[in-house]
Amino acid sequence: MKKPLAKLTGNNTSLWGNTKGKEFLVNEFGISYSTLQEDIYFLSLDAYGPNLDWQAYTDRKIEKDIQTAAAKYLKSKKFKLKTLSWSEQGMQNDGKWNFDVKAFGPVS
Secondary structure, three states: OOOOOOEEOOOOOOOOOOOOOOEEOOOOOEEEEEEEEOOOOEEEEEEEOOOOOOHHOOOOHHHHHHHHHHHHHHOOOOOOOEEEEEEEEEHHHHEEEEEEEEOOOOOO
């Protein structure tokens, strides 16, 4: 079995459900949209995992902690993470989370 790219634990700051102590696994990332404005890329970053749950949406600890794994993934795609935040609630699904990202690129 492949090692997850991230193990994240919520701290119950989600407005939608109890996430306190719940562990979430991210197995894969993907970029579903990108556009360039000035020197900044605006990306839609998807995170996939077996137990990702839309009710974790808005959990601030998950949003903060996923940045490390997202930055590593983006670096492999020649981007440098500037900011990351949850996308709107309608973009969250069971098995997939979505984040709005601002990034610099391409970088080496």
